[in-house]
Amino acid sequence: MQLEFSPEEIAFQQEVRTFIAENYPENLRSVQDEGHDLSKEDFLSWHRILAKKGWIAPAWPVEYGGTGWTATQRFIWSEELAAADCVGTMPFGLSMVGPVIYTFGTPEQKAQFLPGILSGDDWWCQGYSEPGAGSDLASLRTKAVRDGDHYVVNGQKTWTTMAQHADWGFFLVRTDSDAKAQEGISFLLINMKTPGVTVRPIITLGGEHEVNEVWLEDVRVPVANRIYEENKGWTCAKFLLAHERTGIAAVARSKRGVEKIKSIARTEQDGDRPLIANPF
Incomplete structure (x- = not known):
């Protein structure tokens, strides 16, 4: 087994190091060094630089904006980012809902949502956990009732990271209360500016505002924003969690x-x- 980098891989490693050294925002480095909380714009400043370079989504398929890098190149990339103490990109769009959309979404959904995820124009949050549905996620109670071309959504989500900044959220909702728990769930994309969506901060013991509770009261969501089939959202949820758990390590x-x-x-x-x- 060859455990050393090839000459081509060493050249790529140097290219990555040079790019980071020459392009990482100085003001962002100052915020990090001084120990201040990072703002939405802080995160996006680095995101936009990577997006312009075409390096924002190394794991995505090339046809959707990925880099086409090998597994070794992606390893080198992650190692160099860590070595340079670069801030991480927000995972909710890039590592979670993006892969769900390009795997299960319609051509129209891919065209609508993927560009904004790559550019950073759309900030996403995750609407999974509820007060009574954390480790037992399938017991969620947030309900979506079909009304013509819309769903009317009512319920509550909690521990929603960075929802205070989000433009969009991906939510698990119950669309069939009579079906087996996992078979009555749908996967909806919800514009966080929709009337009836309320984000309330949860301040941690350290005084930080990172997580939130999200209330949905008669929120009208177009059926066109449902990913995959009605009542088959658990398939999307499991797929997403596989990406989340491998990335969160x-x-x-x-x-x-x-x-x-x-x-x-x-x-x-x-x-x-x-x-x-x-x-x-």
């Missing part, structure tokens, strides 16, 4: 975090020896 960033901790432990003293030498 953030292996490269986790390795970088461990390296930082080790570096601190080597320089900080515990009495007459460095912290790293103290097993306790």
Whole structure:
């Protein structure tokens, strides 16, 4: 087994390093170094640079805007981003709903939603968890009733990350209360500016506003915004979660975090020896 990079891969690694060094926003680096909370515009400043370069969605198929990189190139990319302490791109559009749309969506849905995800013009949030449906997601109660060319949606979602910034959200809703739990769910795309959508902040113990509760009261959603078949949204949900859970591991960033901790432990003293030498 060959575990060393090929000459072509080493050249790609250098290309990536050079690009990051020359293009990562200085003001964003300052915000990070000073420990300030990142704003929506902070995240989007880097997103737009990557989108212009064509590197915003390495894992997407080329026909939808992906890079066509090999698995090794994507590994190098993630390692270099972590090594340079670049902020992560928001996953809700790129890593979650985007793959659902290009896999299960109609040609019209792909044309409507994928460009905005790639450009960063549309910020997405995830409407999955509910107060009584977290680990048991299939027990969700948010209900969507068909009314002509629309669904009327009522319910509540919670722990909705960055919903305060979102333009769109992807929601699991119950469209058949009599069916088996997993078979009565549909997958809807909802414009967060639609009348009846209310986002209320949940302030964490650290005083941060990252998560929210989202209330939906008689929200009218076009049937055209349903992905895949009615009552078959669980198929989309499982597919999305597979992408989410593999991406959320953030292996490269986790390795970088461990390296930082080790570096601190080597320089900080515990009495007459460095912290790293103290097993306790």
